[in-house]
Amino acid sequence: MNTYKQTPVTFLTISAEQAGQRIDNFLHTHLKGVPRSHIYRILRTGEVRINKGRIKPTYRLMVGDVLRLPPLQCQDHNPNVPSANRLKALANAILYEDAHLLIINKPAGMAVHGGTGINGGVIEALRALYPNAPYLELVHRLDRDTSGCLMIAKKRSMLRRLHDLLRNGGIHKHYLALVQGRWNPHIRRVEAPLRKNLLQSGERIVRVSAEGKSALTQFSIEQQFTTTTLLRVQPFTGRTHQIRVHAAHQGHPIAGDSKYGDETFNQQMRHDKLKRLWLHAEKLDIDLPEINYHLSTSAPLPDALQQTLLCQKKTLNY
Template structure:
């Protein structure tokens, strides 16, 4: 919950090597949390923001040694006294979900049910939580994103140099992502690659979804069968492109929607999976391979399946008794 805003003081901020290369508008958005983007652009256009005492355009890229004048603006303040306890629990849980950390990056096994960042009615996401856990870190930014209901490997940069390096890898498709998904029916072995263009659509209700459409962006995903069950298949999905909801929509397009996908699945299949203890989307970012931004060595980080997903697989295999899906929901609900 936000309370009344309060003015900041004039700030003069020096840019070091780690801050070089970013656009001034993005720099201000990160520095002035809670200030609307429209206001950021307004104070830049009016010349209230100066770099080395000169006016700049929003696309100006900062250089090491620059001095930025940031004018007084009204910043929305968070009233953390009213923050729900669920947020505090989520923050504490993230510490135990860190798979790897050094001076340059954090690799996290993101839990399902928490957004990667705040917004759209969500005050606290992964990145806000990590900033709370690491208050001395001057820089913490997401390298890529995962859907709120998707769990698994999430990469965070602790230095701007690292962020630029990792973004270059994403841009040149040098980062390999591997997901695991439980889908309806029997996935055919010969369906190893799906190439289907994806288009974002806003429904009359305001809900945003993605559909296969000839006018959409080219999208490609490779699939591999991992395990077969009577009514479902556990598949490995490796996206070549990184479109919104890509794996989810490609699975639906093949006639094998992912279990408990609220946007793209099928109710009968979902009900059957819930009876076996599944309370969330069965999509997990299981592995990420990338080049470390400092050492230049190749890293592969794996995130084990959450207990609920592993147990559902055992139930499907006949090695465990089902539990009620509601019993598997973590205390505190959604973030």
């Protein structure tokens, strides 16, 4: 059973390391155990104040701001702490680490953060693995069923720099994807705007729409098989489900994609030992010349995806 503690009115002075964040994102990170819905309620009602004034959830913190937090009930127990097995798996999945950045090979099936019905995500696990780390924040996200390179900033200053790079195309992300059918080699770039939609069931889905946000993905053929194609993919924008939707939009959904894929094809792929989405964030290239920071990291292809490729290669011999 979860227990709760009552916090008093708190005043915080924003440091240079904390400046630049949206107030809602800062509170979500700072107020562990407080539901996101409650955070937005205390923002709407003006219980959270900056320099004695009301602010909107989109307000960005400035150095020297005095933040007032009202009395709050916080959970003593965090229901999203991952299991010991997940902690061990994540500890073994670290690809790169320095004083600024942590890169892991995120396992498929693990969400980047915990939530309703999710018993702990990557960020909760890393905070459990690094209990004395003053700062750990996701730089970007990967879908729950996607494996591969995931960046976690260890300093707020690095998070800001990497977000700037992501917005300006300064981080090169490379994926491998196995798709249905034989991809047309002349299709190298897919530029189709994407819009998030919410179904009546509450499920989130992304569709190509003229009213959506711009999205650009580059595809190149790595290897073609009898009924599938292995693609190397580079997204130039970071829209939700971008690679999956752009591939399906071309008539070549990713193998194992239960949301945007073909169920008959997915059933056939299950005979080839595929039990997950065949999408892997293989490589990251980061270039920050102003601090002489250059990094290229790769995540090895998981055994489960290699087994599926072996099955596809066997079909070429018949």
